[in-house]
Amino acid sequence: MEKTTIVIGVIGADVHAVGNRIIEYAMNQAGFNVVNLGVMVSQKEFVDAAIETNAKAIIVSSLYGHGELDCRGLGDACKEAGLDVLLYVGGNLVVGKSDFEVVEEKFKKMGFDRVYPPGSDIEQGIRDLMADLKNKA
Amino acid sequence: MPTYLLFDVGSTYTKGCIVDIDQERILAQASALTTATTDISIGIQAVKDRMMDVLSKVTIDQTLACSSAKGGLKMVAVGLVPDLTLKAATLACYSAGAKVIQAYSFMLNDHEIKQIEDSGCDLLLLTGGTDGGNRDVVLHNASKLSKLNRKFPILYAGNKSCQDDIRAILSAGGFDITICPNVMPVYGVLEVEECRDKIRDLFLSTIVKAKGLSELNSLIKEIVLPTPYSVMEALKLLSSGTKSESGIGDLMAVDIGGATTDVYSMNKQFVVKDNVGYKGLKEPLQKRSVEGDLGVRFNAHSVYELKADEVDDEGMKDYVQEIEEGKIDSFDTQKDSRLAAWCCEIACQRHAGRMETSYTPMGVGYYQSGKDLRDVRVMIGIGGPILHSKNPVEILKKALTQKAHPEILLPLEIEAYLDRNYVVSCLGLLAHRHPDEVLRLLKRNVEKLNDE
Numbered sequence: 001m002e003k004t005t006i007v008i009g010v011i012g013a014d015v016h017a018v019g020n021r022i023i024e025y026a027m028n029q030a031g032f033n034v035v036n037l038g039v040m041v042s043q044k045e046f047v048d049a050a051i052e053t054n055a056k057a058i059i060v061s062s063l064y065g066h067g068e069l070d071c072r073g074l075g076d077a078c079k080e081a082g083l084d085v086l087l088y089v090g091g092n093l094v095v096g097k098s099d100f101e102v103v104e105e106k107f108k109k110m111g112f113d114r115v116y117p118p119g120s121d122i123e124q125g126i127r128d129l130m131a132d133l134k135n136k137a
Numbered sequence: 138m139p140t141y142l143l144f145d146v147g148s149t150y151t152k153g154c155i156v157d158i159d160q161e162r163i164l165a166q167a168s169a170l171t172t173a174t175t176d177i178s179i180g181i182q183a184v185k186d187r188m189m190d191v192l193s194k195v196t197i198d199q200t201l202a203c204s205s206a207k208g209g210l211k212m213v214a215v216g217l218v219p220d221l222t223l224k225a226a227t228l229a230c231y232s233a234g235a236k237v238i239q240a241y242s243f244m245l246n247d248h249e250i251k252q253i254e255d256s257g258c259d260l261l262l263l264t265g266g267t268d269g270g271n272r273d274v275v276l277h278n279a280s281k282l283s284k285l286n287r288k289f290p291i292l293y294a295g296n297k298s299c300q301d302d303i304r305a306i307l308s309a310g311g312f313d314i315t316i317c318p319n320v321m322p323v324y325g326v327l328e329v330e331e332c333r334d335k336i337r338d339l340f341l342s343t344i345v346k347a348k349g350l351s352e353l354n355s356l357i358k359e360i361v362l363p364t365p366y367s368v369m370e371a372l373k374l375l376s377s378g379t380k381s382e383s384g385i386g387d388l389m390a391v392d393i394g395g396a397t398t399d400v401y402s403m404n405k406q407f408v409v410k411d412n413v414g415y416k417g418l419k420e421p422l423q424k425r426s427v428e429g430d431l432g433v434r435f436n437a438h439s440v441y442e443l444k445a446d447e448v449d450d451e452g453m454k455d456y457v458q459e460i461e462e463g464k465i466d467s468f469d470t471q472k473d474s475r476l477a478a479w480c481c482e483i484a485c486q487r488h489a490g491r492m493e494t495s496y497t498p499m500g501v502g503y504y505q506s507g508k509d510l511r512d513v514r515v516m517i518g519i520g521g522p523i524l525h526s527k528n529p530v531e532i533l534k535k536a537l538t539q540k541a542h543p544e545i546l547l548p549l550e551i552e553a554y555l556d557r558n559y560v561v562s563c564l565g566l567l568a569h570r571h572p573d574e575v576l577r578l579l580k581r582n583v584e585k586l587n588d589e
């Protein structure tokens with residue numbers, strides 16, 4: 001069976017590269033075909049890459065605290081492009097320690113299927129992704 | 138080793154030369170003005186007449202020609218995402234010496250299909266999807282294309298998972314379909330070489346005949362390459378050298394003609410400076426771009442229009458008007474040089490990469506897209522308008538980075554060179570057969586110019 005393709009990357013002007021590498025490794029181990037766009041990735045790059053590679057999910061990371069600004073509109077851009085993908089986001093989405101429920105609510109409104117608080121284990125993300133993909137199929 | 142008679146036919150000047158490989162000498166060379174409408178064989182005869190002295194004394198072992206006749210190799214490029222597979226497809230066409238007359242992304246609609254039908258293209262390059270990636274769009278596009286009435290060769294270089302389906306759909310539609318590896322097998326990785334080879338093979342096997350270059354009668358079997366392909370081979374050799382002899386390193390070249398302007402850049406490495414992020418596809422180390430709206434004759438008017446805001450010169454306006462109306466009997470070298478300088482400037486700016494400055498919450502960031510050519514020094518001028526200019530250096534200097542546009546990554550300084558004897562396009566025909574000899578011939582014939 002062909003592997004399921006997913007697109008990962010760190011959005012905006014964010015250069016935190018270490019977590020991105022770990023996510024690439026973990027997703028590969030879990031059997032996905034990973035298209036890693038690296039750091040400083042624009043919304044357009046996420047969308048373009050997902051179209052050409054027929055990706056089933058886009059995993060966005062944001063570590064530097066400006067995630068809300070960077071992610072706004074990505075959900076709509078995916079819909080506009082006719083993409084039917086799962087959209088996940090995690091990292092340190094906002095500056096400092098805000099109430100996570102509020103943050104989660106905001107990102108869900110932007111079209112994200114799952115939103116993870118700081119310090120989340122990527123293995124949890126992988127388990128959720130497998131379940132969500134199974135539910136969709 | 139053999140003696141060759143070489144021609145470059147189909148552009149404003151028909152060029153020819155006789156090359157003795159043993160002696161590493163160009164025994165004779167000539168060019169003749171040919172208008173687009175005259176029979177190609179007239180130009181060839183004129184060039185032969187001019188070399189008659191030598192031609193009557195030597196035995197020619199083989200005749201070879203490159204051609205840009207009948208509009209050159211006209212291609213339609215079809216891709217999925219504009220900045221990804223369509224861009225990859227376009228770059229592949231250019232590097233094979235083709236002109237991209239139409240380019241389409243995403244699913245083709247009936248209107249676009251009609252435009253392709255009417256385009257008069259010689260060949261269509263169909264791409265879309267990384268290997269294992271999107272299938273739906275390229276399959277849709279193939280079945281749309283399969284219903285066209287006009288048949289032309291189609292080359293498929295998209296998602297490998299659809300190769301068999303694409304072949305079935307297009308052969309059923311009566312198309313001559315050739316399959317080659319994906320131009321973008323994985324995200325962001327461009328692979329044009331095999332595609333380029335296939336385009337050349339198709340040019341040789343079917344397109345030359347299909348284009349009905351019949352007036353070439355006896356010469357038709359000698360046409361082996363599209364002219365820009367041959368130029369590219371010569372420049373590659375001159376830049377990279379051979380196993381036994383080194384080349385001259387990184388270079389750029391601009392070839393200005395009556396209808397188009399081509400720009401080439403040859404680099405050993407893909408340059409991305411420290412602390413700069415890169416966006417999008419990495420363009421080929423050996424890149425060609427072609428501008429279909431820039432030329433000193435058939436496009437003089439469009440060149441002038443692009444510059445009209447900056448220049449306030451009634452003389453030029455009248456001049457391009459006269460050219461446009463075909464009312465001119467003697468061309469003005471000085472004015473042609475100005476037109477050529479504009480062609481050089483605009484074409485080089487379009488060819489080079491960009492540095493985008495982004496002001497983020499984190500401070501200033503730099504993103505590059507395309508090629509950083511700031512460190513290239515060698516700039517070679519090719520073609521009539523540069524050759525006949527009184528000051529070719531001035532034209533070539535238009536390829537420099539401009540103060541007002543530091544974001545356009547063109548050379549910071551140049552050393553100007555000239556294809557003085559019109560031999561680069563012809564010598565490219567022999568680049569693979571006799572690399573060492575041709576490399577030395579190129580080094581001797583591409584002449585360094587002094588700044589005036």
Ligand code: B12
Pocket residue numbers: 013014015016017018019020022023059060061062063064065066088089090091092093094095096116118119120121122124125126499
């Ligand atoms: C190293 C580091 C840097 C290095 C980065 C080097 C590099 N190229 O990678 C440098 C010095 C460049 C840097 C710069 C900055 N940094 Co910094 N940096 C760190 C630091 C110390 C470690 C980051 C790291 O590598 N962690 C290890 C990896 C494995 O963890 P991770 O990145 O969090 O990723 C994991 C999880 O988040 C999760 N995950 C990530 N994405 C997703 C997505 C999903 C769906 C899921 C399920 C999970 C998930 O899985 C990953 C793998 O396990 C952190 C503090 C910390 N201890 O985390 C600060 C930190 C991230 N940086 C911070 C800041 C503020 C900055 C700067 C703005 C500082 C400044 N003013 O200049 C700049 C921003 C530069 C830029 N444009 O991005 C803050 C962010 C605060 C916030 N968001 O509220 C932090 C948290 C420090 C702090 N406590 O203040 N930084």
